[in-house]
Amino acid sequence: MARTRSVRGGINKPPSPWVIALGSIAIVVFFGFPYALMFISSLKTRLEITNIPPDYFPATPRFDNYLTVWASEVDPASSLLATAVIALGATLLVLLVATPAAYYVARFRFPGRMVFLLLVLCTQMLQPTVLAVGLFQEFKGWQGYAVWAALILINAAFNLSFAIWIMQAFFASVPKEIDEAALIDGLGRLQTMFRISLPLVWPGIVTAIVFVFVNSWNEFSAAFILVQQTNLQPLTVSMPRFLGLYIKDWQYLFTVAMIAIVPVVILFSFIERRLIGGLTAGSVK
Amino acid sequence: MSLTATPSMVRDSTRRRKRSGTHAVLTALPWLVPTLVLILGVVLYPAALMIYTSFFKYNNRGIQRGDAPVGLDNYIGTAGALTFPGVPVGRILLNTVLWVAVVVLITVVLSLALAQFLNLEFRGRKALRLFVILPWACSVVMTATVFRYGLQENVGLFNRLLVDTGILQRAQAWTKDPTSAFWVAVFVAIYVSLPFTTYTILAGLQAVPDDVREAAHVDGADGLRRYWFIVLPLLRPAIAVAALINIINVFNSLPILRLLQETPGYHTGHITTTLMFEYQRALGPGVSSALSVLNFIFCLVIIAIYLAIVQPTKEVA
Numbered sequence: 001m002a003r004t005r006s007v008r009g010g011i012n013k014p015p016s017p018w019v020i021a022l023g024s025i026a027i028v029v030f031f032g033f034p035y036a037l038m039f040i041s042s043l044k045t046r047l048e049i050t051n052i053p054p055d056y057f058p059a060t061p062r063f064d065n066y067l068t069v070w071a072s073e074v075d076p077a078s079s080l081l082a083t084a085v086i087a088l089g090a091t092l093l094v095l096l097v098a099t100p101a102a103y104y105v106a107r108f109r110f111p112g113r114m115v116f117l118l119l120v121l122c123t124q125m126l127q128p129t130v131l132a133v134g135l136f137q138e139f140k141g142w143q144g145y146a147v148w149a150a151l152i153l154i155n156a157a158f159n160l161s162f163a164i165w166i167m168q169a170f171f172a173s174v175p176k177e178i179d180e181a182a183l184i185d186g187l188g189r190l191q192t193m194f195r196i197s198l199p200l201v202w203p204g205i206v207t208a209i210v211f212v213f214v215n216s217w218n219e220f221s222a223a224f225i226l227v228q229q230t231n232l233q234p235l236t237v238s239m240p241r242f243l244g245l246y247i248k249d250w251q252y253l254f255t256v257a258m259i260a261i262v263p264v265v266i267l268f269s270f271i272e273r274r275l276i277g278g279l280t281a282g283s284v285k
Numbered sequence: 286m287s288l289t290a291t292p293s294m295v296r297d298s299t300r301r302r303k304r305s306g307t308h309a310v311l312t313a314l315p316w317l318v319p320t321l322v323l324i325l326g327v328v329l330y331p332a333a334l335m336i337y338t339s340f341f342k343y344n345n346r347g348i349q350r351g352d353a354p355v356g357l358d359n360y361i362g363t364a365g366a367l368t369f370p371g372v373p374v375g376r377i378l379l380n381t382v383l384w385v386a387v388v389v390l391i392t393v394v395l396s397l398a399l400a401q402f403l404n405l406e407f408r409g410r411k412a413l414r415l416f417v418i419l420p421w422a423c424s425v426v427m428t429a430t431v432f433r434y435g436l437q438e439n440v441g442l443f444n445r446l447l448v449d450t451g452i453l454q455r456a457q458a459w460t461k462d463p464t465s466a467f468w469v470a471v472f473v474a475i476y477v478s479l480p481f482t483t484y485t486i487l488a489g490l491q492a493v494p495d496d497v498r499e500a501a502h503v504d505g506a507d508g509l510r511r512y513w514f515i516v517l518p519l520l521r522p523a524i525a526v527a528a529l530i531n532i533i534n535v536f537n538s539l540p541i542l543r544l545l546q547e548t549p550g551y552h553t554g555h556i557t558t559t560l561m562f563e564y565q566r567a568l569g570p571g572v573s574s575a576l577s578v579l580n581f582i583f584c585l586v587i588i589a590i591y592l593a594i595v596q597p598t599k600e601v602a
Contacts, residue, residue: 020407027399031416034431034476035423037442041434052439053456097319104316110309116317123328124530129537129558130584131328133570133577134335138327140347157327160320218424220540225565236426236540250434257427268422269415275484 035261042066042254049250062251069255074241075231076256082227083217083234083260085148090155090216091209094163097156099205102167103193107179124161128154128222136225147227151234155216163208170204171197203274210271214264235260332581339574347570359575366564366576372551378583380467381536381556385587388474389531393524395475396482401512403483404490421480429544432473436460463554466546473541478534482527489523490516525595532591536584557583 041049043061070077105113128135139150174197182196183189198205220236227233230241235256242253268275339359342350361368368374403414420428435443438458447453460466493516501511542559546552551563557580564573 015405015407020405023402024409024413027402027413028416031419034428034435035419037435038427038431041442050440054440054442054445056442056445093323097323100316101320104313108309108313110313111306112310112313116321119324120320123324125533125584125588126328126332126581127533127537129539130577130581131331131335133338133561133565133573134331134333135327136347136565137334137338137570137574138331153323153327157323160323164320214422218426220424220426221537224539225562236424239426239430240544250440253430254434257423257430261423261427264422264424265415265419268418272411272414272418275418 038254038257038261042251042258044251046247046249046251050248065251065255066259069252072242072249072252074238074249074252076235076238076252076259078231079233079235079238079256080260082148082232082238083236086151086155086219086223086234087213087216089148089152090159091213093152093156094159094212095205095209098160098163098167098208099198100190100193102164103171103197105164106168106171107176120161120164123158124165126158128158128219132221132225135222139226142226144229145232147229147232150226151219151223154222155212155219159212159215163212166208166211167201167204170201174200207271207274210267213267217260217264335574335577338570339578341571343569343571345567345569355571359571360579364568364572366572366579369551369564369568369572372560373553376553377555377557377560380554381558381583382587384467384471384474384556385532385535387471388478388535389528392475392478392482392531393528396479396486396527397520397524399479399483400486400490403487417483418480420477425477425538426540426544428477429470429473429541432469433460433544433547436469460545460547463546463548463552466548467542467554470542470545473545474535474538477538477541478531481534482531485527485530486520486523489520492523493519528595529588529591532588533584536587 040057042065043063044058044065045062048055048058105117135154139147139154142150178200179192179196182192187195218236219234223234223237227237230238239253239256242249242256340354340356342355342358344350355362357365359365364370399417403410403417432443435441436457436459438444438456438461441456441459444453444456444459448456457465459469497519498511498515501515506514537558539558539562542554542556543562546554546559548554551560555563557576561573561576561580564576
């Protein structure tokens with residue numbers, strides 16, 4: 001997406017450096033401050049963080065919070081495992097289910113295609129939160145580790161529409177002739193998709209995948225209403241347990257939050273460039 | 286794959302199309318079945334189940350009471366979703382409309398400005414965009430939790446900062462009062478909605494061809510007019526999509542209000558979605574299903590009104 005830098009008659013005169021500087025500072029402060037607070041707070045002791053009035057900075061930064069937190073009563077390791085299993089499982093499932101559907105819808109006209117696309121669009125309007133009670137009724141019998149399976153299914157199902165929508169736009173952008181050449185050369189449909197089309201639309205797939213992963217990683221409502229056993233709760237649900245009635249371990253809460261955020265931010269920074277194209281590929285044309 | 290019809294084939298083409306149509310559907314099925322199964326099983330089935338549940342009595346532990354359907358009792362009965370004593374229903378409905386309208390409107394306006402700025406060409410633009418992504422990447426739960434901590438009356442650092450800078454006389458318990466907690470939640474909801482909206486509009490901006498703006502410039506339009514009459518109309522589809530997805534998300538954003546409102550029970554800071562969870566805990570699946578159904582209809586009505594006003598599919602002239 002390289003934009004040619006040329007002197008165009010007046011419409012793109014270089015912006016004033018003051019505007020740039022002020023705007024940049026405003027953006028960094030506005031979008032950075034909660035996470036800065038999160039980081040600073042994760043380095044305090046419990047005494048420091050519940051001090052009245054609170055101090056801005058810890059006397060000495062307690063990096064060992066990041067080690068001791070694992071031994072705390074809330075057991076963040078099991079929550080992290082739950083979150084990781086659910087997010088990875090949902091992402092894989094979406095990849096398996098959405099890719100063929102998106103490929104087929106992008107490549108062929110068939111009766112019922114519009115109905116299918118409409119159905120997919122409709123699920124975009126529904127989210128686990130609106131259907132939480134129904135999901136509870138459906139999955140309340142899934143106890144033990146089965147609840148993770150339920151959450152994988154739920155996260156996959158509710159992210160499916162977005163993934164299909166993005167992927168089919170990317171598949172549609174690859175000329176049909178490339179596929180046809182492969183078919184004539186004797187590849188099957190499935191192989192054509194895997195060996196010819198997929199490598200070409202890989203960026204689009206990655207965008208869709210990261211989306212599904214991040215959404216599942218951060219999902220709250222369904223997990224909140226379904227997971228009863230504390231040792232099976234994902235991070236989003238288990239974290240408030242650091243705030244007991246008498247003891248409030250804010251510092252551990254933020255330590256875990258930092259640990260949970262870092263992988264996602266790194267993932268996002270990888271696809272940042274593609275976000276702009278990928279997001280609207282299906283919708284804005 | 287496709288049948289090319291020659292004039293001589295036209296007569297029996299309808300029958301032929303019907304037969305080849307069934308064939309086409311059968312070939313398509315294996316590719317689409319997994320998707321259909323997932324959508325039917327995990328989206329449509331629980332939706333139907335929810336509607337069904339809303340016509341039966343349950344206790345708060347989720348155990349059914351009696352086999353006979355109870356009609357609209359869960360909706361408007363003595364302890365129904367809309368008529369439960371002590372629940373300020375009118376206020377909560379108003380809150381819901383306010384919540385969606387205020388959050389989406391301010392988000393879109395701020396995003397327009399942000400996208401315009403991030404579309405400028407300068408060094409460090411890429412790093413700056415990463416900052417804008419932060420609230421999107423960090424889960425809503427974590428972001429809301431930071432604000433909850435920062436706004437605590439005694440230990441909250443945002444409170445201390447507000448007092449130290451002289452903006453506030455003394456620290457406030459923002460999250461303990463339903464009304465102030467509601468507006469804090471509005472702020473946080475806008476905050477976490479900005480990245481997605483900004484990125485969608487940014488995508489729209491990059492699709493605005495330079496020569497169109499250039500032509501307007503040659504015709505003597507100044508910057509503001511170029512923006513208002515040329516850029517904004519071309520951004521219409523992007524804005525429409527961003528706003529629609531925002532409406533859906535904001536309507537469903539449970540954790541923000543849930544975490545920022547520390548008042549228990551049926552208070553005046555609820556929206557229908559948070560009330561639904563309160564019912565689920567206190568009254569069981571019957572009444573909460575009833576409210577969920579109403580909530581969903583409410584959401585559809587808001588989307589319908591939005592679509593009627595904005596008409597996102599309308600072609601830009």
